[in-house]
Amino acid sequence: MSSVSFTCYVVAVVLFCLGFFGCLVRRNALVVLMCLELMLNAVNLIFVEVAMRTGSPGGIIMVVFVITVAAAEAGVGLALALNLYRLKGTLDLESFRQLKG
Amino acid sequence: MVLAAAAVVFGKHPIYSAFSLVLCFFGLAVIYTLLNNLFLGMVQILIYTGAIVVLFVFAVMLVDSPKGSGFQSKRPFLSIASLIVIWTLALQMISVVGAAPWVAQTREDATNMRFVAKLLFTEYLWPFEVLSLFLLVMILSIYVLARPDQSKRSAP
Numbered sequence: 001m002s003s004v005s006f007t008c009y010v011v012a013v014v015l016f017c018l019g020f021f022g023c024l025v026r027r028n029a030l031v032v033l034m035c036l037e038l039m040l041n042a043v044n045l046i047f048v049e050v051a052m053r054t055g056s057p058g059g060i061i062m063v064v065f066v067i068t069v070a071a072a073e074a075g076v077g078l079a080l081a082l083n084l085y086r087l088k089g090t091l092d093l094e095s096f097r098q099l100k101g
Numbered sequence: 102m103v104l105a106a107a108a109v110v111f112g113k114h115p116i117y118s119a120f121s122l123v124l125c126f127f128g129l130a131v132i133y134t135l136l137n138n139l140f141l142g143m144v145q146i147l148i149y150t151g152a153i154v155v156l157f158v159f160a161v162m163l164v165d166s167p168k169g170s171g172f173q174s175k176r177p178f179l180s181i182a183s184l185i186v187i188w189t190l191a192l193q194m195i196s197v198v199g200a201a202p203w204v205a206q207t208r209e210d211a212t213n214m215r216f217v218a219k220l221l222f223t224e225y226l227w228p229f230e231v232l233s234l235f236l237l238v239m240i241l242s243i244y245v246l247a248r249p250d251q252s253k254r255s256a257p
Contacts, residue, residue: 008132013194014103015125017187022110024183030115030160034122037153038106041129052136057217061225063141067148068232072239074153078160079246085164 008049015042029084029091033077040070102128115161119154126150140214 015038022035044063051059085091105128108121126149133142221229 004135008136009198011103011132013191013198015106016194017191018103018106018110020190021183021187024186025180026110028115030157030164031109031112031118034109034115034118034157037122037149038109038125041126041149045129045132048133048136048138048141052138057220060138060141060217061221064144064221065228065232067144068236071148071153072236074156075243076239076246078156079243081160082163083246091164 005049005053008045012042012045012049015039015045027093029081029093030078032093033074033081036077037070037074040066102132116158119157119161122157123150123154126154 019035019038019042022038023032026032026035044066047059047063047066051057051063081091084096088095102125105121105124109118109125112118112121126145129149130142130145133139133145
């Protein structure tokens with residue numbers, strides 16, 4: 001186990017856990033979307049590391065696809081957030097209670 | 102870079118989170134370059150910090166963010182529960198990483214971007230086309246979501 005790949009794994013685990021924690025805890029919808037990006041980047045880092053270590057190019061191609069889908073997801077998420085802001089006047093996730101029984 | 106990621110999560114204002122996200126993505130680009138993949142480092146800087154974070158900053162400027170800490174203050178047990186969830190998740194991931202076979206093949210295919218690009222347009226052509234169609238649908242849906250309300254405008 002080389003030290004670079006070990007560092008990559010540690011950084012990816014820490015990034016994923018931080019992003020997940022932010023998704024659960026933060027109230028602002030924009031910050032929750034940013035934490036989603038953090039989690040996607042952690043997975044990307046694992047993909048790149050394994051692809052470079054095993055020499056298989058499928059990981060690199062997967063990362064390119066993931067980046068594209070993440071860009072689309074950020075666009076749709078921000079459009080939804082802006083619409084919610086126009087509807088409710090806030091981005092506080094606690095205030096979106098229409099679906100609560 | 103990890104500190105920047107922590108600043109994304111714990112930043113007081115969303116604009117601090119957005120700029121910390123820029124720092125974090127630059128760090129990731131440096132790691133990709135260290136892993137001998139300059140192309141993905143460039144893609145990371147161009148797309149993530151050039152497009153996505155600019156989009157985030159734009160959205161942060163459009164809305165006014167609420168005052169206060171920004172955490173789920175009404176339900177404090179949620180923070181504790183999510184900490185427990187994070188802890189078990191981290192343990193699981195560490196155990197998976199520890200159990201992964203550390204094969205070290207030294208094929209140089211993945212570093213050769215010409216080979217990767219050729220593979221993208223031959224073997225992975227079908228997912229590539231599906232992804233382009235997906236992007237088209239995304240653009241149309243964002244337009245439908247973000248356009249001004251037509252019925253409200255036509256009504257006097």
